[in-house]
Amino acid sequence: MSMTLAEKIIAKAAGQESVRAGEIVTCNVDLAMIHDSGGPRRVKPVLERLGVKVWDAKKVVVISDHFVPAVDQQSAAILKLTRDWVKDQEIEGFYDQQGICHVVLPERGHLKPGMFVVGGDSHSPTGGAFGCYMFGVGATDMAGVLVTGETWIRVPETIRIDWSGTLPRGSSAKDMMLKLCATLGMDGGDYQAVEYTGSTIAGLSMTERMTMSNMAAELGAQAGLIAADGTTADYIRVAGANPDEGTAFAGDEDAAYRMVHKFDASALGPQIAAPDSPANSGPVEDADDAPVDQCYIGACTGAKLEDLHMAAEVLGGRKVASGTRLLLAPASTRVTAAAAADGTLAKLTEAGAILMPSGCGACAGYGAGVLAEGETCMASTARNFKGRMGARSSKVYLGSPYTVAATAVLGRVADPRPFLAENKS
Amino acid sequence: MSGKAWKYGDNVDTDLLAPGAYMKGPVEELAKHCLEAIDLEFAPNVQPGDVIVAGRNFGIGSSREQAAEVLVLLGVKAVIAKSFGGIFYRNAFNLGLLALVADAGADIQAGHELDLDPASGTITNTTTGAQIAAEPVPEHLRRIVAAGGLVPYLEQKLEKHS
Numbered sequence: 056m057s058m059t060l061a062e063k064i065i066a067k068a069a070g071q072e073s074v075r076a077g078e079i080v081t082c083n084v085d086l087a088m089i090h091d092s093g094g095p096r097r098v099k100p101v102l103e104r105l106g107v108k109v110w111d112a113k114k115v116v117v118i119s120d121h122f123v124p125a126v127d128q129q130s131a132a133i134l135k136l137t138r139d140w141v142k143d144q145e146i147e148g149f150y151d152q153q154g155i156c157h158v159v160l161p162e163r164g165h166l167k168p169g170m171f172v173v174g175g176d177s178h179s180p181t182g183g184a185f186g187c188y189m190f191g192v193g194a195t196d197m198a199g200v201l202v203t204g205e206t207w208i209r210v211p212e213t214i215r216i217d218w219s220g221t222l223p224r225g226s227s228a229k230d231m232m233l234k235l236c237a238t239l240g241m242d243g244g245d246y247q248a249v250e251y252t253g254s255t256i257a258g259l260s261m262t263e264r265m266t267m268s269n270m271a272a273e274l275g276a277q278a279g280l281i282a283a284d285g286t287t288a289d290y291i292r293v294a295g296a297n298p299d300e301g302t303a304f305a306g307d308e309d310a311a312y313r314m315v316h317k318f319d320a321s322a323l324g325p326q327i328a329a330p331d332s333p334a335n336s337g338p339v340e341d342a343d344d345a346p347v348d349q350c351y352i353g354a355c356t357g358a359k360l361e362d363l364h365m366a367a368e369v370l371g372g373r374k375v376a377s378g379t380r381l382l383l384a385p386a387s388t389r390v391t392a393a394a395a396a397d398g399t400l401a402k403l404t405e406a407g408a409i410l411m412p413s414g415c416g417a418c419a420g421y422g423a424g425v426l427a428e429g430e431t432c433m434a435s436t437a438r439n440f441k442g443r444m445g446a447r448s449s450k451v452y453l454g455s456p457y458t459v460a461a462t463a464v465l466g467r468v469a470d471p472r473p474f475l476a477e478n479k480s
Numbered sequence: 481m482s483g484k485a486w487k488y489g490d491n492v493d494t495d496l497l498a499p500g501a502y503m504k505g506p507v508e509e510l511a512k513h514c515l516e517a518i519d520l521e522f523a524p525n526v527q528p529g530d531v532i533v534a535g536r537n538f539g540i541g542s543s544r545e546q547a548a549e550v551l552v553l554l555g556v557k558a559v560i561a562k563s564f565g566g567i568f569y570r571n572a573f574n575l576g577l578l579a580l581v582a583d584a585g586a587d588i589q590a591g592h593e594l595d596l597d598p599a600s601g602t603i604t605n606t607t608t609g610a611q612i613a614a615e616p617v618p619e620h621l622r623r624i625v626a627a628g629g630l631v632p633y634l635e636q637k638l639e640k641h642s
């Protein structure tokens with residue numbers, strides 16, 4: 056029977072020959088990932104009430120990234136509780152302030168194709184870039200997973216999004232996703248699975264694929280899948296794991312897809328999301344050139360090594376405008392180290408970027424770098440909901456790392472392409 | 481169960497329901513800031529038993545379950561929306577908050593009294609007399625709600641096994 060990629064992974068997890076979209080099945084969870092905000096502090100009381108420990112300590116990864124580093128007693132207490140709980144539960148997969156969960160998880164070799172993974176965070180679809188079925192749940196749902204090692208799922212239909220052509224210079228996966236948000240809307244994914252296919256996707260690096268899968272969350276999809284290929288296997292090997300331990304499923308061509316959308320990457324210029332929704336996106340030419348108080352290169356979406364490379368291409372040899380500030384929070388400590396080693400960090404800090412710890416930080420308004428009333432920010436993050444990065448009346452624009460860098464140089468919403476063209480000449 | 485309606489539009493997101501700035505504090509404090517970015521009247525005035533009626537995509541965004549928990553704490557009994565963010569929908573039932581999928585915007589105004597029958601999925605507007613059909617709730621979710629949420633449900637299951 057023909058099946059989609061999603062159906063194949065779910066069937067395996069459910070221990071069935073096959074599954075069909077719409078069916079509700081119970082799946083064995085291969086891996087559960089939780090962070091300091093939705094993790095131990097919320098699931099500990101549930102496990103205590105039930106009088107049990109986690110079902111399999113080897114299948115649980117805990118990452119402290121939301122309240123790091125501690126800025127006050129409350130966040131310090133949350134981080135300590137996390138450490139103590141991990142010790143208590145004898146969980147070895149614990150990363151304390153090493154970076155943002157969605158980036159650290161694959162970076163440390165935890166994801167292999169074909170896995171069924173549950174994450175305690177809404178951007179968990181990021182794991183779909185590795186050919187895993189990974190989706191986000193809330194804390195009580197997660198407690199259920201930690202107690203039983205299984206969870207229910209309604210087998211999703213698959214919405215295929217096919218991209219062909221090569222991205223023009225100055226455009227990136229982030230622009231592809233903002234384009235999709237504008238075209239399909241924030242409920243275009245309808246809590247089904249999105250699967251990205253086509254020649255553009257095949258040509259994208261793993262980090263760019265992660266950006267695609269990450270922002271499947273902004274399409275309202277449960278998962279954002281990309282079938283594993285040689286690029287995936289290479290990344291996993293570099294991360295120190297064995298890709299052959301997984302199963303690189305691919306969807307059958309004649310499987311039942313809800314719909315197939317087709318997009319042309321070769322015609323795609325930089326996109327900008329105006330406040331207060333990622334769906335509020337359009338070409339940079341149509342954006343207003345609003346002055347910005349802050350630029351932010353951060354988050355699981357927009358601060359991986361390649362994102363920093365993009366920003367450095369624009370910022371290298373230039374300066375951040377005097378009326379604005381550029382905060383830089385690399386997605387993980389490994390990204391920081393790699394960017395230091397290859398000279399990227401120097402380019403960015405010489406331009407005036409302010410280096411911050413790796414973590415969620417200002418992205419969700421949890422940590423340092425939040426906005427005051429009336430302030431405007433241009434960010435490489437995934438979401439610009441009202442008040443997300445700080446005060447109620449603050450505003451956030453979203454763009455690619457190229458666009459954020461260009462905006463930092465001009466101090467207002469800007470197109471990165473003139474800078475890139477200037478570099479060449 | 482019956483209660484008074486509070487009406488909102490499309491895309492009421494989790495940052496509006498549970499603002500990040502208060503996430504590290506106690507959830508009782510967080511609840512006081514629920515929806516404040518769009519409605520300063522809601523948190524101080526909502527009454528136990530009240531119902532939220534909204535448009536598309538209610539609860540989109542973060543997986544933070546506090547977005548549903550603050551509504552439970554404030555006494556909200558149910559959210560009726562044209563559609564829900566998928567994670568919020570699961571969270572709501574896990575915490576014992578009823579989430580009903582219905583296109584009810586035209587038939588319900590703010591302040592109308594509503595009567596809900598979760599079993600049949602019928603919404604009665606007792607102010608106008610209108611009846612609105614909601615999508616039936618899947619059986620396994622009704623079992624979780626009947627137990628009072630996922631934790632008591634698991635408790636029952638574990639007891640059965642031991």
Ligand code: SF4
Pocket residue numbers: 155156157176178353354355356414415418419436437
């Ligand atoms: S960086 Fe932002 S989007 Fe990513 S996990 Fe942290 S809060 Fe969520």
